[in-house]
Amino acid sequence: MTQTTRSVPTAFEISRRENCFQGFYRLDKLFLRHELFEGGMGREISRELFVRHDAVCVLPYDARRDEVVLIEQFRVGALEKTGNPWLIEMVAGLIDKEEEPEEVAHREAEEEAGLTFSALWPITKYFPSPGGxxxxxxLFLGQCSSQGAGGIHGLESEGEDIRVTVWSFDDAMQAVADGRIMNAATIIAMQWLALNRTEIRGLWS
Known part of the structure; x- marks a missing residue:
């Protein structure tokens, strides 16, 4: 089958932007038109946009022990769609100041898990929900020692109550397969580690 080569749309026009809510996060309503795949500009449409700070997520990994360090905390977004809103996740935080992503990774590792990273391996960058x-x-992999990791962490001033646990790589992958880990960033990072584990262990062990 021969595919017809078509140009990729690049043009869009925002005619109006309204702020609907302003708190720690922001909700805007945009009125816009964009170029169509068939050519020309489409009709004006309106879309709500949840405006958030960019995020940094890091999977702490001890290559010598073949263990990952994961955290558990209450998540309001999971309150009504799962029987247990305490989700198993990885270290994460928002870029809410003039910081590089790597700086956020190191800061959050200390605050949320009491960990120090000796190296960071960039995994990927992505939009988790670009429809709105x-x-x-x-997303990073963080080199750390899992020895002695654990306990309760987090900043009381931010209402954080975080439990830190150490998992073997196999147990963490089984938790992904079983659906016990249902956080997108953690699933992506664990699957990436499964594909690149031999190389990582060779370099970091």
Whole structure:
């Protein structure tokens, strides 16, 4: 089958932008038109946009022990769609100041898990929900020692109550397969580690 080569749309026009809510996060309503695949500009449409800070997520990994360090905390977004809103996740935080993603990774590792990273390996960058949010995620693997990791962490001033646990790589992958880990960033990072684990262990062990 021969595919017809078509140009990629690049043009869009925002005619109006209204702020609907302003708190720690922001909700805007945009009125816009964009170029169509068949050519020309489409009709004006309106879309709500959840405006968020970009995020940094890091999977702490001890290559010598072949263990990952995961955290558990209450998540309001999971309150009504799962029987247990305490989700198993990885270290994460928002870029809410003039910081590089790597700086956020090191800061959040200390605050949320009491960990120090000796190296960071960039995994990927992605939009978790571009249909309605502008959040952009920087995903890393963090080299650490899992020995002695654990306990309760987090900043009381931010209402954080975080339990830190150490998992073997195999147990964490089984938790992904079983659906016990249902956080997108953690699933992506664990699957990436499964594909690149031999190389990582060779370099970091």
């Amino acid at each position: 949010s502008d959040e952009f995620v920087h």
